[in-house]
Amino acid sequence: MPAQNLENFKRECIIRGSSEIIITENGDAVLYKVSDNSKFMTSNIFAARIMEYAPQLYSYFVDIGDSRRALLNAPEGAYRIGDFCIVQIVTAARDQKGARVTAQIRLTGIFTVLLVSEKDGSIHISSKIKESDLRERLTMIGESLCPECALILRTQAASASPAEIAKDYANLDTIWRNILHRYEERVSASTPGVLFAGNPIVSELLKYPLQSYSEICADTPDMIDILRQTFPEARDRIRFLPKQIFAVKSVDRVKTSLLGKKIFLRSGANLVIEKTEALTVIDVNTSKSSLSYKEVNFEAAQEIMRQLRLRDIGGIVICDFIDMDEKHDREALVSYLRELAQVDPAKPEIPGITSLGLIEIVRKRS
Template sequence: MKLELLITRDAWQTQVAVLEDGLLVEFQQEPRHLDGLVGNLYLGRVSRVLPGMESAFVDVGLDRDGFLYEGDMGPLPDLADADGIEGKFRNPSIRDLKEGSGILVQVTKEPMGAKGARLSTQISLPGSYVIYLPFMEHVGVSRKISGGERARLKEIVRRLKARVSGGFIIRTAAEGVAEEDLALEMQGLLDQWALIRLRGQRAEPPAVLHQEADLVARLIREVLLRADGEVLTDDAEAAEQARDLLSSMGHPREKVHLWPGKPGSLFEHFRIQEEIDKALRARVWLRSGGCIVIQSTEALVAIDVNSGRFTGKRSLEETAFAINMEAVDEIVRQIRLRGLGGILVIDFIDMTKKAHREALFARLREALERDRAKSRILNISEFGLVEMTRKRSRRNLERVMTGVCPCCEGRGRLPAPWRTAQMIAETLSGRHAPKKAVVTASQEVVRFIEENRDRYAFPSGISFEAAETPRLSHFTIRPAS
């Protein structure tokens, strides 16, 4: 698989696109003046405790209070304790929190809509090869590392951490890494944690204790180091930043290339905006002529697979199997590109053969292996549905790139012209309605009234005029002069 990171910058923002074999699978952007929030550590102030909801709201200095759920709580450290990491911990419970008290929290999900950031007291500090967990005595290894290499890495980390508290998770990128490099990064994370504790002892809540790396550094660490890939950018500063980062981790600086074209032409050359526009539509067409329809609701994301224009040649079962198998890769790509999370339900075309259903499920699991986000999928149900969950840590593409329609308020539906015409008729039939008046309404409503005048007994003194209105259902009535 060929992996490419495309980075472009302008005066307002940094944009990064991830391509796998030339296909856009991920897109993120970050304003130049505002770094991402996920991973940031705050000394917050508990603003409200809700025992009945097993949760609390915490002021971390953002526009809205963050949300801390009891299931996201780990040991509560006493940052004022100067004894190092061996501070005083308590078993986690929302009832232990007191309104107005300080608490160390980490952002795990960006604010979305009217919801504040999701918070956790299970602190983690990510590096390129390992993740440091200050409050857990545990050594874990990525599931993608197996055999003797898995045992080697686990033994090295266990030996290196014997003298310190806390745990480590060994990342996929650590495969084949020398012990000296692991030791260097582990010590760096320990030093970073010591600095965070020192800031926490001196700060008054709410305060930022640690900011996660910027978008470029995060994606190089999270994406590029998981697989062998290259960076292509049209910004000299971003190119130098990427080279320094890769060099510090023992990777060749030659992996970073400066785009030779004119500024702003990098995304245009790879048709990134064209792919983003397609990802904002509900319907996605497959090469065979079949299609996928993706619709997000408050509760879940529904994904429907349709045969569309594809009719097949052999049988209905073979046609359904062919479309479903083709749809799997595109569904996973769209999930990653759109940043969809939470509960997802995929409605595949019904298949009767057990072998086909098993092959489809195996293909879906294989495709999801390339996804960085954690997911869990259930077997195909008798109705041909696949239910899955996917961890949501950032705003999805639709929320980033679009806003709520002022006409339909996000419903995607408008009152029918006949309904607005009926409302006008009811208003004009009131006791205090003028006998002579001018009604201003949308062009669609006026056209409907003119074509159906025999259905409405409007007085002869009533005239209509079409105009641009805030909403298609909006109308005004003013006395005629």
């Protein structure tokens, strides 16, 4: 785990009700989400009707049953107006802007990912698994399943038994067959709409390897049942806590901090986060800090990368760190940011330092 002491590293997941989730690392929140349980959420799958082609966007507008038309990237001529196709939401609708969807469908399980649009039956192993013997063993397990579609074995598969992997794959295969059945029904009725809606809490939890959680807490028996049924191998880490769960874990303090533009660092320095339509700007200020400029910048870098995850900031992020005279210090700061970025499921890119001395981060919303 980059920039973390692995011996002392502790990741927790805290769930309130059926829609509120927070993930912490060593007590600091890195993810907070409230799901509205809308069927138009990221990763959900729909029967879509092709409505019109927008050449300037290199995309089709499609009807997925929402009042806002979704956008499907594809070359002109790939579909006929009025045709139906299966799509998956990549970016959920925001304000008046409809969802972005793809026809490249992925079903994600605990140990496997089914790439249903790739019909070659190929087996892919997570790039995070480096050991050649383990990669070979997992490839053999994947091939033994004889998948009709391409299959990815996730990082979590490294510690799973062949039976656990096979069960996970079989579950995804069943889900896909059910989706195809529902799709035929919707096409026959000429009605666009949802084909599969996953559990948003489970989806958020799976952004990190299951084995990385030291504890998964929930405050309702129903959610505990869902977690234990979905993750039987983690039963000993799933705990029921009473309604005061968020107060006990100081989550309400995290929720309040998300509303502010100014973030205070332990040293006395601070960050100011300004979001605009085009980009996000983060300014680093020494304020009352007694640390050196280099120390403040490195402290700020860690907090910036945490805030990007916590607030799920996407797009272009411009960071105005405190000026440092030495080139090797500036390069070390960029390297540190790239190291911190490795634990972010959104995999942000950090091109480097601009001609104005600013650091640019490009991140997809997760």
